[in-house]
Amino acid sequence: MSLISKYNVAAPRYTSYPTVPYWDEGSFDAEGWKMLLKRSFTETNDKEGISLYIHLPFCEKLCTYCGCNKYITVNHQVEEPYIDTLLKEWKMYLAVFGNKPRIKEIHLGGGTPTFFSAANLGKLLKGIYNSAVILPDASLSVEGHPGNTTAAHLQTLFDLGFRRISLGIQDFDSRVQEVINRIQPVEMVAAVVENARRIGFTSINFDLIYGLPLQTPRGMRETISEVVKLRPDRISFYSYAHVPWIKGTGQRRYTEADLPQEEEKRKLYELGKSLFYLNGYTEIGMDHFALPGEELHEAFEAGTLHRNFMGYTVSHTSLLVGLGASAIGDNWYAYVQNEKQVHAYQEKVNKGEFPLVKGHILNTEDLLLRRHIHNLMCNFETQWQKADTQCDAIVEGLQRLQEPEKDELVKVLPHKLVVTPKGKPFIRNICMAFDARLWRQLPQSHLFSKAI
Structure with a gap:
């Protein structure tokens, strides 16, 4: 294959x-x-x-x-x-x-x-x-x-x-x-x-x-x-x-x-x-x-x-x-998204309400994993030498990366992960290994587009 x-x-x-x-x-x-x-x-x-x-x-x-x-x-x-x-x-x-x-x-x-x-x-x-x-x-x-x-x-x-x-x-x-x-x-x-x-x-x-x-x-x-x-x-x-x-x-x-x-x-x-x-x-x-x-x-x-x-x-x-309608805000600790439909968005604002339709407040694990995934997406590497950069989800993610490591897409070093040039086209897959929320509740229907 x-x-x-x-x-x-x-x-x-x-x-x-x-x-x-x-x-x-x-x-x-x-x-x-x-x-x-x-x-x-x-x-x-x-x-x-x-x-x-x-x-x-x-x-x-x-x-x-x-x-x-x-x-x-x-x-x-x-x-x-x-x-x-x-x-x-x-x-x-x-x-x-x-x-x-x-x-x-x-x-x-x-x-x-x-x-x-x-x-x-x-x-x-x-x-x-x-x-x-x-x-x-x-x-x-x-x-x-x-x-x-x-x-x-x-x-x-x-x-x-x-x-x-x-x-x-x-x-x-x-x-x-x-x-x-x-x-x-x-x-x-x-x-x-x-x-x-x-x-x-x-x-x-x-x-x-x-x-x-x-x-x-x-x-x-x-x-x-x-x-x-x-x-x-x-x-x-x-x-x-x-x-x-x-x-x-x-x-x-x-x-x-x-x-x-x-x-x-x-x-x-x-x-x-x-x-x-x-x-x-x-x-x-x-x-x-x-x-x-x-x-x-x-x-x-x-x-x-x-x-x-x-x-x-x-x-x-x-x-x-x-x-604006459907716009997403991010204050690092929480995300919000506005009403997607223009009329619903305008109606809420004109009533003096924030036009929010949903949101998420990040917990400690979210904040830590967010940083590692950000590092991978921007720099093609991340590290977890300090105690405040480590959690169980990192260990679980590294286990999921055993096959990509065999395929030479990543290098797993002590307290560090590096994406190889061969692995760059597969960066979405590599980041997904650390997506603890996805793995705890695997989707039962289409949510995302294909990685390639």
């Missing part, structure tokens, strides 16, 4: 531990969460600042590959009421904090943030800025759709301190674009890149996906040929997550027969990786590549890379505030 077939099992992506399906909602207490939120703010605001994720869920069209929380509409009258609700929610956090927050990081995600007009994005951000301190080295980024990201969007965001934009490319093959309902010629993307660089953006990220329906090695090679001509500073190269049981009709517009399977899919990844290497990109963590000198590359080299619900980031903050 090949390693691909052996380890191609459903596995979390570990933007958190415990993962969302294993949050202990029964013991979650909103008042206790507020106390921990206040504690985290007091401990971290002056020291490192806070991060802010704002979820803007609206899209004009459904991209059939998408696993994000979105609201499909062509009615732009939804923009201002939604922004007003976001600012009301932010004021609720300010009331808990008591002092002016120092913002180290903002990310506008979606959905499609550039669904909103440039003026409305400006209104939203100025409403945040008026009640906070934006640190001089703050990392401010936005996700943009090449089809509607205008020079006005870029100029407005640049004037407000944004220097990084992430563009959803996915694939340039016209057949693939048609089946995923994401038509965007190379010329359209090139125009956005040119505008961004002319205005002064210093970091451009392209999101690419391998494993999409109808993808072929030839199409992947041609896509990456066009990508490297545009020379994005970093590239996210994600595995397509086929989860129609979660995402509904969108991912049922094609069948599993249209998807590259196991070995074929992995060959697409290896082809992409080799082409990135040939063009000067370095692999960073899981799924990411960056040019030397780019801040993600520098953080990886320095061992300061951080991972949270926004993915990999250079801003190491313990407190992440999530605003």
Whole structure:
């Protein structure tokens, strides 16, 4: 059996531990969460600042590959009421904090943030800025759709301190674009890149996906040929997550027969990786590549890379505030998620309530395992020499790694675990060995996408 077939099992992506399906909602207490939120703010605001994720869920069209929380509409009258609700929610956090927050990081995600007009994005951000301190080295980024990201969007965001934009490319093959309902010629993307660089953006990220329906090695090679001509500073190269049981009709517009399977899919990844290497990109963590000198590359080299619900980031903050429908917040001691449906979210906020739908307060074991899984995801190694980094779940995890060790995916050293270059593609499997909550309650149905 090949390693691909052996380890191609459903596995979390570990933007958190415990993962969302294993949050202990029964013991979650909103008042206790507020106390921990206040504690985290007091401990971290002056020291490192806070991060802010704002979820803007609206899209004009459904991209059939998408696993994000979105609201499909062509009615732009939804923009201002939604922004007003976001600012009301932010004021609720300010009331808990008591002092002016120092913002180290903002990310506008979606959905499609550039669904909103440039003026409305400006209104939203100025409403945040008026009640906070934006640190001089703050990392401010936005996700943009090449089809509607205008020079006005870029100029407005640049004037407000944004220097990084992430563009959803996915694939340039016209057949693939048609089946995923994401038509965007190379010329359209090139125009956005040119505008961004002319205005002064210093970091451009392209999101690419391998494993999409109808993808072929030839199409992947041609896509990456066009990508490297545009020379994005970093590239996210994600595995397509086929989860129609979660995402509904969108991912049922094609069948599993249209998807590259196991070995074929992995060959697409290896082809992409080799082409990135040939063009000067370095692999960073899981799924990411960056040019030397780019801040993600520098953080990886320095061992300061951080991972949270926004993915990999250079801003190491313990407190992440999530605003908007479905947004997830993390104060290190606890997680919360907002109502997923826009109307339910707005209704709660307009009543003066935090729009929480669920949460989890981490216990001592959670906090310890969270740190080890974070270390593996960011640095491909972790260690437990000190007593306060050890627990029974580490011993159990090492037992589960006996087979991966035989397969040369990891090296188990005294009080230390190192992921080998051969093991990097299997990092989700390796982290899963330490997922104590998952092993104590193995899922009886589909929860996660396949690891490969």
